[in-house]
Amino acid sequence: xxxxxxxxxxxxxxxxxxxxxxxxxxxxxxxxxxxxxxxxxxxxxxxxxxxxxxxxxxxxxxxxxxxxxxxxxxxxxxxxxxxxxxxxxxxxxxxxxxxxxxxxxxxxxxxxxxxxxxxxxxxxxxxxxxxxxxxxxxxxxxxxxxxxxxxxxxxxxxxxxxxxxxxxxxxxxxxxxxxxxxxxxxxxxxxxxxxxxxxxxxxxxxxxxxxxxxxxxxxxxxxxxxxxxxxxxxxxxxxxxxxxxxxxxxxxxxxxxxxxxxxxxxxxxxxxxxxxxxxxxxxxxxxxxxxxxxxxxxxxxxxxxxxxxxxxxxxxxxxxxxxxxxxxxxxxxxxxxxxxxxxxxxxxxxxxxxxxxxxxxxxxxxxxxxxxxxxxxxxxxxxxxxxxxxxxxxxxxxxxxxxxxxxxxxxxxxxxxxxxxxxxxxxxxxxxxxxxxxxxxxxxxxxxxxxxxxxxxxxxxxxxxxxxxxxxxxxxxxxxxxx
Amino acid sequence: xxxxxxxxxxxxxxxxxxxxxxxxxxxxxxxxxxxxxxxxxxxxxxxxxxxxxxxxxxxxxxxxxxxxxxxxxxxxxxxxxxxxxxxxxxxxxxxxxxxxxxxxxxxxxxxxxxxxxxxxxxxxxxxxxxxxxxxxxxxxxxxxxxxxxxxxxxxxxxxxxxxxxxxxxxxxxxxxxxxxxxxxxxxxxxxxxxxxxxxxxxxxxxxxxxxxxxxxxxxxxxxxxxxxxxxxxxxxxxxxxxxxxxxxxxxxxxxxxxxxxxxxxxxxxxxxxxxxxxxxxxxxxxxxxxxxxxxxxxxxxxxxxxxxxxxxxxxxxxxxxxxxxxxxxxxxxxxxxxxxxxxxxxxxxxxxxxxxxxxxxxxxxxxxxxxxxxxxxxxxxxxxxxxxxxxxxxxxxxxxxxxxxxxxxxxxxxxxxxxxxxxxxxxxxxxxxxxxxxxxxxxxxxxxxxxxxxxxx
Numbered sequence: 001x002x003x004x005x006x007x008x009x010x011x012x013x014x015x016x017x018x019x020x021x022x023x024x025x026x027x028x029x030x031x032x033x034x035x036x037x038x039x040x041x042x043x044x045x046x047x048x049x050x051x052x053x054x055x056x057x058x059x060x061x062x063x064x065x066x067x068x069x070x071x072x073x074x075x076x077x078x079x080x081x082x083x084x085x086x087x088x089x090x091x092x093x094x095x096x097x098x099x100x101x102x103x104x105x106x107x108x109x110x111x112x113x114x115x116x117x118x119x120x121x122x123x124x125x126x127x128x129x130x131x132x133x134x135x136x137x138x139x140x141x142x143x144x145x146x147x148x149x150x151x152x153x154x155x156x157x158x159x160x161x162x163x164x165x166x167x168x169x170x171x172x173x174x175x176x177x178x179x180x181x182x183x184x185x186x187x188x189x190x191x192x193x194x195x196x197x198x199x200x201x202x203x204x205x206x207x208x209x210x211x212x213x214x215x216x217x218x219x220x221x222x223x224x225x226x227x228x229x230x231x232x233x234x235x236x237x238x239x240x241x242x243x244x245x246x247x248x249x250x251x252x253x254x255x256x257x258x259x260x261x262x263x264x265x266x267x268x269x270x271x272x273x274x275x276x277x278x279x280x281x282x283x284x285x286x287x288x289x290x291x292x293x294x295x296x297x298x299x300x301x302x303x304x305x306x307x308x309x310x311x312x313x314x315x316x317x318x319x320x321x322x323x324x325x326x327x328x329x330x331x332x333x334x335x336x337x338x339x340x341x342x343x344x345x346x347x348x349x350x351x352x353x354x355x356x357x358x359x360x361x362x363x364x365x366x367x368x369x370x371x372x373x374x375x376x377x378x379x380x381x382x383x384x385x386x387x388x389x390x391x392x393x394x395x396x397x398x399x400x401x402x403x404x405x406x407x408x409x410x411x412x413x414x415x416x417x418x419x420x421x422x423x424x425x426x427x428x429x430x431x432x433x434x435x436x437x438x439x440x441x442x443x444x445x446x447x448x449x450x451x452x453x454x455x456x457x458x459x460x461x462x463x464x465x466x467x468x469x470x471x472x473x474x475x476x477x478x479x480x481x482x483x
Numbered sequence: 484x485x486x487x488x489x490x491x492x493x494x495x496x497x498x499x500x501x502x503x504x505x506x507x508x509x510x511x512x513x514x515x516x517x518x519x520x521x522x523x524x525x526x527x528x529x530x531x532x533x534x535x536x537x538x539x540x541x542x543x544x545x546x547x548x549x550x551x552x553x554x555x556x557x558x559x560x561x562x563x564x565x566x567x568x569x570x571x572x573x574x575x576x577x578x579x580x581x582x583x584x585x586x587x588x589x590x591x592x593x594x595x596x597x598x599x600x601x602x603x604x605x606x607x608x609x610x611x612x613x614x615x616x617x618x619x620x621x622x623x624x625x626x627x628x629x630x631x632x633x634x635x636x637x638x639x640x641x642x643x644x645x646x647x648x649x650x651x652x653x654x655x656x657x658x659x660x661x662x663x664x665x666x667x668x669x670x671x672x673x674x675x676x677x678x679x680x681x682x683x684x685x686x687x688x689x690x691x692x693x694x695x696x697x698x699x700x701x702x703x704x705x706x707x708x709x710x711x712x713x714x715x716x717x718x719x720x721x722x723x724x725x726x727x728x729x730x731x732x733x734x735x736x737x738x739x740x741x742x743x744x745x746x747x748x749x750x751x752x753x754x755x756x757x758x759x760x761x762x763x764x765x766x767x768x769x770x771x772x773x774x775x776x777x778x779x780x781x782x783x784x785x786x787x788x789x790x791x792x793x794x795x796x797x798x799x800x801x802x803x804x805x806x807x808x809x810x811x812x813x814x815x816x817x818x819x820x821x822x823x824x825x826x827x828x829x830x831x832x833x834x835x836x837x838x839x840x841x842x843x844x845x846x847x848x849x850x851x852x853x854x855x856x857x858x859x860x861x862x863x864x865x866x867x868x869x870x871x872x873x874x875x876x877x878x879x880x881x882x883x884x885x886x887x888x889x890x891x892x893x894x895x896x897x898x899x900x901x902x903x904x905x906x907x908x909x910x911x912x913x914x915x916x917x918x919x920x921x922x923x924x925x926x927x928x929x930x931x932x933x934x935x936x937x938x939x940x
Contacts, residue, residue, distance in 0.1 A: 377764045377771055378762050379762065386755075386757070434658050
């Protein structure tokens, strides 16, 4: 363990992160909401801590080793999450305790979108902006980490890509150098955000709302500047724009990059994960719309369509925006939607959940077992596109699934023990582990009423989900720390 | 014609064998294995050169400067391409044919147009696969041969109980199926060829050759035998190039199972195929065949490298209930042995490849040659050039053309139209004429007929 090298990276990271406090200061001054002091204070605290960590080891020239990568990635979210809570603690209104501040900060950075705040409409603009910005930077971090860094560590859905998929994503390092890859992804991410913000603005949002919502849409976060979320605007056009951009953000960003470079959309259709993602959302939408229409929940066909489609895409991609109170929808719909977040978006996107590609592989593996029973001598490969997937990858997927279920179980027990009733507990764990946001029952609108134990377990859930579990779990094994 | 063949493998030696049979050809064979060459020289009247087929020095020694044509048939695509390129660049060899198997190359036609100096590529596996595909597409046919880019086909079928035409003269065909243009060009009865006229009566067990457009083949076949149901379930034994290509071509329309003995190969094959089921095991394993319901298979095709095991596994499959069995058989002796027995169709890969090769060796504008009945008979497609003065074909009615004995004109393709030959059909310039020759020794005379500006034979 080259502790000095890790410390150096962490110090640099914090120093850079302190820079992100400057924009909310401008927002605060612009809107004269008197909250700028909190951000200025945070700026100095974070900058100071960053320099304090960095300066002693600034001469450190040793390279990071692969194993240090796990620590860096995990610390990225844990440490930034903790320091990101500083403005929430310092600001006078709303008044937030340590637990709440960390919860809000982690929920933002992991692009979950669960909140403990209510009365958003009355909060200082700069605080609202800061929440959205946290999500946006969190999303960016995910993209870069998921596409460029995690595969090197051998974890994460993109690892599957690296090893086995055919076609455009075969050489998943989009450019030969990792920094170039990161830059390319950053450009794509920024481009989509700008397009989204413009679309919202044209559709009628004011520039502040447009930018804020574009941040949380593209990051698949789900924070909004209003309690009623996107439903506040009551505009089908805005709903549909959000649907389109949530869908785009749920796609592997390397596909976006390749499509942009080749100026062709063909790469998408050649990608089996994208096709499965499209089919999954399509099927779910049809099912939900038919059910809503059948029970006649909404008066008009138009309202059924816009509300249904929006909620399916928002929950299915794990964004967590709402235009309707889906927790109150009839029959099996709320549970169907919550369960759909376990599938989530594509690997290498900002979405949470277990990722489409894992489910696709598990489905194919299941199909193969059935075929094997019929044809005992048959040699049936599990294929993605036209390439065989190595059995170790399939094993890894099952391992991931098993651990996911286990973690889910443990967190569920903690929530139940903390006093939440069953449906709320189930939803609370699902929405945090899958980085979704709004849940059912007591956590339908936020985590404000949950106890401290519940909040901390939810924080763990969000971090575990975001770090694809293994990255965090590996840190608690003794072998990892052995020299 | 002076011909240089590179590679004395199966295709190479069969090609040499067939080319040498014609007096006019002088054949030289290059191979790196002196043993193989010595053995070949003992059997055939050819010159042999030992060496690497693509080295300029070897090609020069083999006479690449003088030959009219170079046919590269070694088992390496790269050597074949390089040899053609070397021969053209250094020795200006006029015509160059290369065997290229890899789809990776053949799918990029642009490579050979202007790039690599290869005039024509042949891909034996692709030809054999197409051949089997046609047989599967037209159940009941023994052979389906394509002419004029597929506009018309020559089909061989055995007349069988249940065929409407059996016991009737050929003339009645047009009464039975009035809307179908078709012509019976030859009938083989007990191994003896008959050139049929309208009064020839078709008997059971006759091997009937007829020519028709693709869409009409099914209708005509039903005249010869009780029409088999369209084929659904196909079992392929052998995951070699032919087996995989065949499975790939059929897997979208049929239920395909492919049996491969080698485990690693089976794994590799299963990656290439999408829908077909790849089974690891021995095609001659009774247990495996029964487990996979061989008795409900419509066709069992064995295309492994070993013809003996092809024959055995096909016979086993037939006994276990496969409706129709086909086997890839190279040796003419075996082919004769099984054609009367339990195997329904013997597929001779060499013959299939040879036809394509032969077309290039012929004088006159011969586009296609198909060897029939183990090379004894031949069907060719030739283009009529010139006008009435220069040509002995153009401008004349078919009855006025002096064809050698045993040769008949079966059909004429004019642009997109297919005309069945009648005695008064007049051949025009650029017509594609399809001829059937019951004796291939007459080939010389037919070639002359289609040459322009030659005064006499």
